[in-house]
Amino acid sequence: MIELGRIKLAGPLVLAPIAGFTDSPFRKICVSHGCGLTMTELISAEGIVRKNKKTMDLLKFTEEERPFAIQIFGRKPETVAAAAEVVEALSPDLIDINMGCPARKVVGSGNGASLLRDPQLVNRIAEAVVKKTKLPVSAKIRIGWDEASLNYLDVVKALEDAGVSMIIVHGRTRAQQYSGRADWNIIKEIREKSSVPVIGNGDIDSYESAYRMMEFSGCPAVMIGRGAIGNPWIFSGRTPESREIIETVKLHLDLMLDEYGNRGIHMMRKHIVRYIHGTKNAAKARSSIVKAVSREEIITILDELEESE
Numbered sequence: 001m002i003e004l005g006r007i008k009l010a011g012p013l014v015l016a017p018i019a020g021f022t023d024s025p026f027r028k029i030c031v032s033h034g035c036g037l038t039m040t041e042l043i044s045a046e047g048i049v050r051k052n053k054k055t056m057d058l059l060k061f062t063e064e065e066r067p068f069a070i071q072i073f074g075r076k077p078e079t080v081a082a083a084a085e086v087v088e089a090l091s092p093d094l095i096d097i098n099m100g101c102p103a104r105k106v107v108g109s110g111n112g113a114s115l116l117r118d119p120q121l122v123n124r125i126a127e128a129v130v131k132k133t134k135l136p137v138s139a140k141i142r143i144g145w146d147e148a149s150l151n152y153l154d155v156v157k158a159l160e161d162a163g164v165s166m167i168i169v170h171g172r173t174r175a176q177q178y179s180g181r182a183d184w185n186i187i188k189e190i191r192e193k194s195s196v197p198v199i200g201n202g203d204i205d206s207y208e209s210a211y212r213m214m215e216f217s218g219c220p221a222v223m224i225g226r227g228a229i230g231n232p233w234i235f236s237g238r239t240p241e242s243r244e245i246i247e248t249v250k251l252h253l254d255l256m257l258d259e260y261g262n263r264g265i266h267m268m269r270k271h272i273v274r275y276i277h278g279t280k281n282a283a284k285a286r287s288s289i290v291k292a293v294s295r296e297e298i299i300t301i302l303d304e305l306e307e308s309e
């Protein structure tokens with residue numbers, strides 16, 4: 001257990017929120033491989049306050065997923081705080097506020113990374129949430145809106161003043177989206193200057209590079225997103241044999257079916273493609289998997305893939 005002030009992590013490598021991927025089944029898989037904290041994808045504060053059915057489904061989690069965080073987004077301090085109150089009743093371990101999503105739909109309505117342009121508003125939102133809940137609160141930020149406005153120190157100060165317990169930094173600007181490289185120097189600078197614990201994030205693609213970021217930046221923990229999709233072994237540093245990969249896919253598939261019923265088959269395809277990427281015959285299996293409509297079909301394809309290894 002790693003104690004970062006009020007926040008406890010089961011280990012230093014934590015799972016990033018990835019919309020459409022880091023749901024309850026995948027979070028369980030990651031925890032079983034040693035991930036130190038799991039987090040929902042971004043969930044609309046407005047949707048939570050209105051108790052929208054689809055939104056409320058995103059909030060569901062099980063005890064196995066702890067330490068577990070719920071990430072909310074919004075731009076009105078009172079709405080985000082009201083959402084935090086609803087979330088608190090579910091007893092996650094942490095509430096995270098999204099201040100980094102670059103998607104047009106999200107920033108277009110003044111949410112996500114759009115907030116970075118207004119540190120005062122960042123402060124008001126974070127403060128409203130901190131005041132409303134007894135749970136620890138974190139914020140996940142980018143380093144600025146674009147290259148010309150790297151105002152991360154102002155944003156960090158605004159968050160510290162608001163009383164957040166932790167800051168997660170994805171080392172890119174909004175303008176970069178997911179291209180270019182995450183700036184680990186800035187992550188290091190923020191870690192050095194911040195009075196609260198900082199988790200670094202961006203471009204970790206292996207267990208080794210996770211430890212490289214920790215060593216380079218001095219961050220006590222780091223967050224892994226894309227590198228964990230189809231590769232939960234990134235949290236343990238183990239290299240799985242193909243048999244183990246196939247077994248994990250089957251386990252993940254069954255968790256998806258339990259969670260979503262038949263819809264789980266469709267939702268699992270994108271995961272499977274990532275799990276089997278790099279195995280011999282992956283291309284052929286891939287084209288069958290994206291057409292498969294039943295558990296049996298998928299199992300057969302996986303068994304064939306394993307035999308062909």
Ligand SMILES: Cc1cc2nc3c(=O)[nH]c(=O)nc-3n(C[C@H](O)[C@H](O)[C@H](O)COP(=O)(O)O)c2cc1C
Pocket residue numbers: 016017018019040041042071098100101140170178201202203204223224225226227
């Ligand atoms: C498809 C996709 C969806 C994402 N969804 C979220 C999200 O819901 N909330 C969030 O804070 N970040 C989200 N991110 C950003 C990741 O959490 C992470 O900050 C980013 O991918 C950089 O880390 P990585 O290089 O380890 O992937 C998303 C990224 C991708 C590629």
